[in-house]
Amino acid sequence: MKELIHNGVLVPIYEAKGFSITFKGEKIKLTPEQEEMAVAWVKKLGTKYVNDKTFVKNFFKDFAKALNLKCKYEPEDFDFSEIIAYVESEKKVKESLSKEERKKLAEQRKLIREANKAKYGYAIVDGERVEIGNYTVEPSSIFVGRGKHPLRGRWKPGPKQEDITLNLSPNAPIPEGNWKEIVWDPESMWIAKWRDKLTGKMKYVWLSDSSPLKQAREKEKFDKANSLDEKISEIRKHIWRNLTSEDIKQRKIATVCYLIDALKFRVGDEKDEDEADTVGATTLRPEHIKIKPNGKVLFKFLGKDSVEWRKEVKLPSLVINNLKEFIVSANSSIFDGVKSEDVNAFLSEVMPGLTAKVFRTYHGTKIVKEYLENQKVKPEDPDYIKKFIAKMANLQAAIELNHKKAPPKNWRERLKKKKERLKELKSKKLTKKRKEAIKKLKLQIKLMKETNEYNLNTSLKSYIDPRVYYEWCKKINFDWRLYYPKSLQKKFSWIENEQD
Known part of the structure; x- marks a missing residue:
């Protein structure tokens, strides 16, 4: 990429209404930040989340901190009546709208969306106008996550302009705003990035899936999987040979690769920020495996999105013997010391550039x-x-x-x-x-x-x-x-x- 020009990203701003709540009978006038948290909580009332003890505990811990409360509290100590009344009245107003009024509102929203897309929804890449994916950064919200995520219920502040770094080529005009930094990263397809204030992970706005650069990468991914088809026999021989290596780490890597290929496991130590602590091949622990006398092995653990992965399979004695050995010497992980980088390097010995992820494709x-x-x-x-x-x-x-x-x-x-x-x-x-x-x-x-x-x-x-x-x-x-x-x-x- 030689040129990247765009207008930055759209940062939503919460419009405060001036609400108050009462805490143990005392009225508290909320700041815009506190009000945004309170409104988000009220909108969760009546959902499954308010019955989740971890979710409730995490939210009120952050809310109490935002209110600068030093005393002990229970969720019942907070009275959100004013906000509840407002949210319910807004809902009733929407429900009572005539068909014509609904149509008019929809048209107004459409005009706003179109204006925002015209300003933020496109970039010039090497002289060509291409779409940007989601050009609106995430607003502040209550973190939901996937599965039984330990952070569920925590307050997740959205980024402000001063938190956001833009990727622009040297010839690009700098968009108006108080941006954190302007950089030029021609090897990547990101438009903007910021560090998530809750998880500490980097978040990105990318070119859309329909952009030529993105599509070229997508095609490369599937081409790589097709190339694996031609090399799969050679790779399996490489795995099999190393199952009996004198080097214990090499044996561990080969066993991980066997599981990734035969059982379609994810590699394990690569996960998205909104996932719970999930398990894959490299992160299996002794409690996730039960070796049975009949040569079968039961795998039971929480995979991606905290979805249970449960399967009983017959495995070669060589693989079972390795598993037994690694389980006995395991501190926590069965394949302690093995990372995705090791797995990818091992696979690349046969097919340069091959990674564990390609197996699932x-x-x-x-x-x-x-x-x-x-x-x-x-x-x-x-x-x-x-x-x-x-x-x-x-x-x-x-x-x-x-x-x-x-x-x-x-x-x-x-x-x-x-x-x-x-x-x-x-x-x-x-x-x-x-x-x-x-x-x-x-x-x-x-x-x-x-x-x-x-x-x-x-x-x-x-x-x-x-x-x-x-x-x-x-x-x-x-x-x-x-x-x-x-x-x-x-x-x-x-x-x-x-x-x-």
Whole structure:
């Protein structure tokens, strides 16, 4: 990248209303910062979060600190009646709006969004106008996190202009504002960055997924996974040889690599800031593994997003013997001393540039490709059958990669309605059209049941080469856009250019 010009990022500012609360009967006039915290808490009332003791404890600890309280307190000591009344009245006003009033408000919001996007939503990269991803920085909020994150409920202050560093080429005019720093990092695609005040991690605003630079990186990622397919036999031999290495660290690394390949584990010591303390191959502890007499091993731990990873598998005796040895000598981690950098260096001995992350992309893509190839779908089949097959292929990848999720709240009600609709259709005269509707509804019900606990979008977005679906769709006369959501159509638009 030789040139990067943009107008900075949009920093939301809280508009204070001048609220007060009472604490142990004493009225306290809130500052804008205190008020923002109080309003955020009130908006959480009635949700599952207020029943989470850790969430409640963490919030009130930060809120009491913001109020400079020195005495002991309980959540019940705080009275938010004034704010509750305001939030409820605002809700009632919105509910009472006529259709025309709602439409007018929506149009006003749209104009504001369009004006903000025109100013902040684009950058000039090497003379070309490209979209910026999310150009609005995160506002202050109560931290929710994913899974049982220990920081859930803590107050997460959003960055101010003076916290934000902008990435601009030397020829770019500096956007108006009190920015922390202006730097030029031509090797990266970030627009702005700041340090999160709660977690201490760096946060970034990036070029959008549809930008040529981002798309080139995305293509490189999938190309790397395709290259792994050509080298996989050699890599597995490399792993197998080192399972018996005299060097204990080398044996540990080889065992980690075996688990990453065979069981599709994440590497372990790389996680996002809003994830809880999750486990992967390098961070397994003795309590996560139970070795059984029949040559099977039970793995049970919390993976990404605090989703349980539980699987009983038969492993080669060589791998089991290594696990037994490492468990006996473990202080905390079974693979103590092994980091993702060691794993990547080991893999690069066979295939330069190969990292542990590539394995999940390789496996996700391979699983989908093989599933699609084994399905007897004809070009003349209706689109709903083709879409069903596409989703079932996606599901296989989600299962193998353990992309689990909590079932949707209204899942049972929706399933019940579909079953009732099916029963109703079957009770009527079976015309050709009705038979087709029954067939379609049966597939929808099957999908609802089987995908209930799995997040298909994660693998579709990050681990499945879109060219696999694109080529399959061409063979069966099905538009790939009918399966991919709009955001991913933009992200993967390069596949069409590649074909052209």
